[in-house]
Amino acid sequence: MENRVEVLRKYIDEIILNMTDVEEKRCAYMHLYGVSQFCALIALKREENSELAIMAGMLHDIYSYATMDSNNHAHKGATMAKEILAKLNLTSDDESKLICDAIYTHSDKNLIHSNFNEVLKDADVLQHCLYNTMLEIKPHEKERYEKLKREFGIL
Numbered sequence: 001m002e003n004r005v006e007v008l009r010k011y012i013d014e015i016i017l018n019m020t021d022v023e024e025k026r027c028a029y030m031h032l033y034g035v036s037q038f039c040a041l042i043a044l045k046r047e048e049n050s051e052l053a054i055m056a057g058m059l060h061d062i063y064s065y066a067t068m069d070s071n072n073h074a075h076k077g078a079t080m081a082k083e084i085l086a087k088l089n090l091t092s093d094d095e096s097k098l099i100c101d102a103i104y105t106h107s108d109k110n111l112i113h114s115n116f117n118e119v120l121k122d123a124d125v126l127q128h129c130l131y132n133t134m135l136e137i138k139p140h141e142k143e144r145y146e147k148l149k150r151e152f153g154i155l
């Protein structure tokens with residue numbers, strides 16, 4: 001049995017490959033792989049489950065990229081992620097619930113949820129902010145970004 005993170009990534013690669021807009025396709029690869037790697041970094045730092053955090057990162061915006069509709073994508077994305085995880089049969093019910101719940105709350109950056117859910121939100125912010133440090137930080141991500149820099153010893 002192949003490593004389950006890689007099985008999931010192959011499935012997600014197929015969805016991204018089907019995107020017609022080249023620019024959006026580049027964003028999808030960058031953002032989903034970037035967020036999944038930042039999920040790993042933050043999860044390891046906070047002693048959360050890094051494997052499941054990586055999977056949540058890969059899946060968190062898949063609804064937006066598959067449908068090119070970002071409206072209510074966190075909630076719709078949680079449903080889509082649940083279907084994908086059920087189809088791939090890689091995770092237990094508890095693991096799927098953990099991943100999908102994090103996706104469900106990931107747009108609520110002004111609220112604090114469980115430690116695992118916060119890993120995904122912070123990874124999302126970190127990918128946006130570190131994509132190009134010369135670009136302006138969006139106001140709704142500023143506070144989290146400053147906290148993350150402090151957490152990682154960047155003053």
Ligand SMILES: [Fe+2]
Pocket residue numbers: 031035060061124
């Ligand atoms: Fe995202």
